[in-house]
Amino acid sequence: MKIYSILSFILLIILNGCSTTQKIPKGLYYDPPGSTITTNKTITPEHKRTITINSSGVSASNEFEGARLNDFFQVNDTLYEAEIEPENAPINNSAWYSFKLWSNKTQTVWINLKYKDGSHRYYPKLSSDRINWKPIDSTNYFVEKANGAFLKLSLDKDTLWVSGQELITSANYEKWIDKILQNSFAKKKVIGYSSLGKPIEELEISEASDPADYIVLTGRLHPPEVTGAIALFSFVETITGNSETANEFRKKFKVYVIPLLNPDGVDNGNWRHNIHGVDLNRDWYYFNQPETKAVKNEMLRLKNLSGKMKFFIDFHSTQKDVFYISKKDSLNNSIPEDVRLAHERAYDITKKWFAEIGNAFPEYHINIDESLNNPNSPTSDEWIYNNFYCPALTYEMGDEDNRGEIKKLASIAATELMKLLIEK
Numbered sequence: 090m091k092i093y094s095i096l097s098f099i100l101l102i103i104l105n106g107c108s109t110t111q112k113i114p115k116g117l118y119y120d121p122p123g124s125t126i127t128t129n130k131t132i133t134p135e136h137k138r139t140i141t142i143n144s145s146g147v148s149a150s151n152e153f154e155g156a157r158l159n160d161f162f163q164v165n166d167t168l169y170e171a172e173i174e175p176e177n178a179p180i181n182n183s184a185w186y187s188f189k190l191w192s193n194k195t196q197t198v199w200i201n202l203k204y205k206d207g208s209h210r211y212y213p214k215l216s217s218d219r220i221n222w223k224p225i226d227s228t229n230y231f232v233e234k235a236n237g238a239f240l241k242l243s244l245d246k247d248t249l250w251v252s253g254q255e256l257i258t259s260a261n262y263e264k265w266i267d268k269i270l271q272n273s274f275a276k277k278k279v280i281g282y283s284s285l286g287k288p289i290e291e292l293e294i295s296e297a298s299d300p301a302d303y304i305v306l307t308g309r310l311h312p313p314e315v316t317g318a319i320a321l322f323s324f325v326e327t328i329t330g331n332s333e334t335a336n337e338f339r340k341k342f343k344v345y346v347i348p349l350l351n352p353d354g355v356d357n358g359n360w361r362h363n364i365h366g367v368d369l370n371r372d373w374y375y376f377n378q379p380e381t382k383a384v385k386n387e388m389l390r391l392k393n394l395s396g397k398m399k400f401f402i403d404f405h406s407t408q409k410d411v412f413y414i415s416k417k418d419s420l421n422n423s424i425p426e427d428v429r430l431a432h433e434r435a436y437d438i439t440k441k442w443f444a445e446i447g448n449a450f451p452e453y454h455i456n457i458d459e460s461l462n463n464p465n466s467p468t469s470d471e472w473i474y475n476n477f478y479c480p481a482l483t484y485e486m487g488d489e490d491n492r493g494e495i496k497k498l499a500s501i502a503a504t505e506l507m508k509l510l511i512e513k
């Protein structure tokens with residue numbers, strides 16, 4: 090008996106040791122092995138240049154913010170190859186491309202988008218002014234699984250932008266932030282700097298006197314996730330709008346918005362990572378990167394204020410709309426009762442919010458995913474959930490969603506959230 094007791098004691102120590110190591114977060118099930126390590130990695134820099142094919146007069150360039158084109162050459166009379174590579178691998182397949190083309194004479198060409206370490210994902214969008222974008226006509230476009238995508242384009246001396254999504258880069262964010270700052274109740278501050286020294290900016294929107302509870306909105310941890318950015322803009326514009334609900338909400342609550350958390354990744358046309366080759370939405374545990382450190386420090390500063398965080402939303406994009414929330418029973422027994430109850434309240438509020446969105450927008454099907462999250466995953470929503478015990482979710486819009494619908498949904502979601510928090 091004594092030996093058994095000693096053995097079971099040893100076993101207990103070993104098991105406890107194991108459960109401790111299990112707390113170190115792993116990535117999510119779809120992350121390629123190795124992609125979730127968040128210490129600095131080597132990246133392949135994109136060589137900025139304009140390539141002109143002298144024999145045909147066709148030029149291609151990646152010399153602009155947000156571009157991604159690694160090489161460009163002529164294959165035959167009418168076919169050209171555009172080589173697209175990620176910043177480093179392994180990497181989640183968010184194969185971003187963006188480049189501009191022109192020709193010294195009017196001609197029709199075929200462009201083959203060929204990928205290294207990934208495959209074609211984004212439906213091509215075209216623009217002649219970098220502001221207005223249109224999806225390519227489907228008759229001028231096809232995809233071959235092994236060879237990437239083929240685009241038929243009419244070129245002339247005017248610049249044609251070809252891009253996986255609309256370009257929304259640092260310059261666009263600056264303009265948008267300036268527009269929000271025209272409201273007397275909005276101000277901005279810099280919460281830190283990216284690896285390349287770009288400011289990470291935060292908007293504070295409020296007419297409430299201290300102490301006031303607050304919500305936090307973040308975006309663009311992942312560079313190509315433009316539909317998430319469109320949603321965040323509409324969400325914030327609804328809160329800064331002139332509706333009765335918005336006016337009342339701003340008198341009671343503060344709103345902190347960090348719209349662009351990965352400026353280096355966005356401006357360098359990265360597929361997913363920051364300039365150190367790291368997925369910033371897998372670094373909310375170690376906080377190895379300057380961008381995540383900046384947001385963590387700011388969140389801890391907010392935590393020291395007398396108001397409480399009431400809601401956190403991190404805006405992203407993926408193949409189709411999905412809202413990731415923490416499931417109610419995802420917590421283990423070691424969590425204190427008050428925390429568990431706070432989590433249950435957070436869950437109920439989140440579900441109530443979705444129900445209200447459903448009532449206000451019955452044509453929209455809300456897709457909620459409670460299966461992914463676990464208390465130890467190194468993502469923004471989990472870290473907030475487990476440090477602030479408030480509703481914290483990842484708001485993902487589909488890559489190819491109708492842009493008008495994205496704006497409408499975000500506006501309704503913002504209004505319903507404001508109503509819910511005012512009521513409480």
Ligand SMILES: [Zn+2]
Binds near residue numbers: 314370
């Ligand atoms: Zn994302």
